[in-house]
Amino acid sequence: MKKLYIAGPEVFLPNAREQMNRKAALVRSYGFEPLCPGDLDIPPQKTKKALGLAISRVNEGMMNEAHGIIANLTPFRGPWADVGTVFELGYMCALGRLIAAYSNVADDHYTRLLAYYGNRITEGADGHARGPDGLSLENFGMADNLMLDGGVERRGGIVATHHAAPDELYTDLTAFEACLKHLSMRPDAGDEGLRPEELDASNDG
Amino acid sequence: MKKLYIAGPEVFLPNAREQMNRKAALVRSYGFEPLCPGDLDIPPQKTKKALGLAISRVNEGMMNEAHGIIANLTPFRGPWADVGTVFELGYMCALGRLIAAYSNVADDHYTRLLAYYGNRITEGADGHARGPDGLSLENFGMADNLMLDGGVERRGGIVATHHAAPDELYTDLTAFEACLKHLSMRPDAGDEGLRPEELDASNDG
Numbered sequence: 205m206k207k208l209y210i211a212g213p214e215v216f217l218p219n220a221r222e223q224m225n226r227k228a229a230l231v232r233s234y235g236f237e238p239l240c241p242g243d244l245d246i247p248p249q250k251t252k253k254a255l256g257l258a259i260s261r262v263n264e265g266m267m268n269e270a271h272g273i274i275a276n277l278t279p280f281r282g283p284w285a286d287v288g289t290v291f292e293l294g295y296m297c298a299l300g301r302l303i304a305a306y307s308n309v310a311d312d313h314y315t316r317l318l319a320y321y322g323n324r325i326t327e328g329a330d331g332h333a334r335g336p337d338g339l340s341l342e343n344f345g346m347a348d349n350l351m352l353d354g355g356v357e358r359r360g361g362i363v364a365t366h367h368a369a370p371d372e373l374y375t376d377l378t379a380f381e382a383c384l385k386h387l388s389m390r391p392d393a394g395d396e397g398l399r400p401e402e403l404d405a406s407n408d409g
Numbered sequence: 410m411k412k413l414y415i416a417g418p419e420v421f422l423p424n425a426r427e428q429m430n431r432k433a434a435l436v437r438s439y440g441f442e443p444l445c446p447g448d449l450d451i452p453p454q455k456t457k458k459a460l461g462l463a464i465s466r467v468n469e470g471m472m473n474e475a476h477g478i479i480a481n482l483t484p485f486r487g488p489w490a491d492v493g494t495v496f497e498l499g500y501m502c503a504l505g506r507l508i509a510a511y512s513n514v515a516d517d518h519y520t521r522l523l524a525y526y527g528n529r530i531t532e533g534a535d536g537h538a539r540g541p542d543g544l545s546l547e548n549f550g551m552a553d554n555l556m557l558d559g560g561v562e563r564r565g566g567i568v569a570t571h572h573a574a575p576d577e578l579y580t581d582l583t584a585f586e587a588c589l590k591h592l593s594m595r596p597d598a599g600d601e602g603l604r605p606e607e608l609d610a611s612n613d614g
Contacts (some may be wrong), residue, residue, distance in 0.1 A: 260559020354465020
């Protein structure tokens with residue numbers, strides 16, 4: 205049975221365990237085994253730093269064991285995804301595993317950038333759209349930063365988006381389930397994952 | 410000569426090329442070859458989406474070729490690092506390459522969370538510090554999210570921080586140079602990178 209690492213900021217929710225259990229049950233219903241941050245007890249450590257390192261080790265261990273990842277990229281503490289989840293997405297892309305990601309905010313990357321800048325965008329001398337701070341905006345018709353969407357899609361994954369109700373931002377599982385459906389229909393990618401030369405073969409526009 | 414992928418949000422700066430050139434010169438002065446997003450021309454594409462995918466492919470190609478990464482985790486468009494850079498850090502950690510990261514904001518992760526919440530933190534029933542939104546705060550004495558610091562430090566890398574002047578937030582190279590110094594003193598990690606069992610051996614507290 206293929207194992208999926210369930211990455212996302214739900215670990216920070218007050219009812220984190222309940223949310224992860226809901227996700228885990230849905231994962232199992234699609235025939236996968238869920239591996240979730242927080243599943244394993246972390247042995248007591250002498251310092252806060254050692255505890256953080258121990259959690260990192262345990263989570264990386266779960267990722268190394270997993271055949272794939274579903275990453276929750278819903279904006280978290282700002283317009284952008286939780287950085288821990290993004291790290292894990294990059295990690296699993298490099299390992300060539302099965303990849304899917306989703307967001308419960310349907311606005312794409314460029315739309316969220318416009319909102320961040322209050323629409324105060326100008327076109328620079330070099331043709332790039334820039335904010336008042338001079339920083340250029342990505343506008344590639346992608347849900348998120350191009351490294352994230354590109355990493356997922358070039359590996360045959362999907363970035364599913366859904367407009368969740370505000371009080372269900374981290375609990376709505378519609379797009380999460382779309383990821384499960386997609387992964388359940390993927391041909392077997394093999395235990396060793398995709399080799400670099402297997403990327404892009406049929407996925408690029 | 411070992412190649413280092415130079416990851417960071419400088420690509421969005423109005424004077425991106427100039428900044429990357431400054432970094433590249435410093436990298437070469439330490440005996441490494443710099444590989445930088447933006448170095449290679451991207452062939453014209455038919456759609457915005459295809460262009461984004463092409464850039465993703467080229468950047469991943471550079472990472473696959475690189476022996477290591479220096480990731481600029483300076484807060485970008487908010488209190489947290491640029492997600493593209495964080496993706497790349499996770500990618501290179503999974504490949505077991507040489508790793509270093511830095512930030513030009515010296516405040517650690519917990520301090521920045523406190524600022525984000527205006528210090529309105531309470532201790533929940535489960536003993537976790539939580540913001541007014543109920544989300545728990547990581548407090549591990551780390552510069553950033555535990556997956557980032559943990560990923561770097563467990564591989565023998567450093568997360569260098571420096572309090573840069575506000576108008577030099579993305580241009581100050583003090584902490585970047587600290588990363589170069591550290592990497593130049595690393596024993597040869599080998600072209601195939603660190604295997605999972607090589608992690609943690611001497612790095613955990």
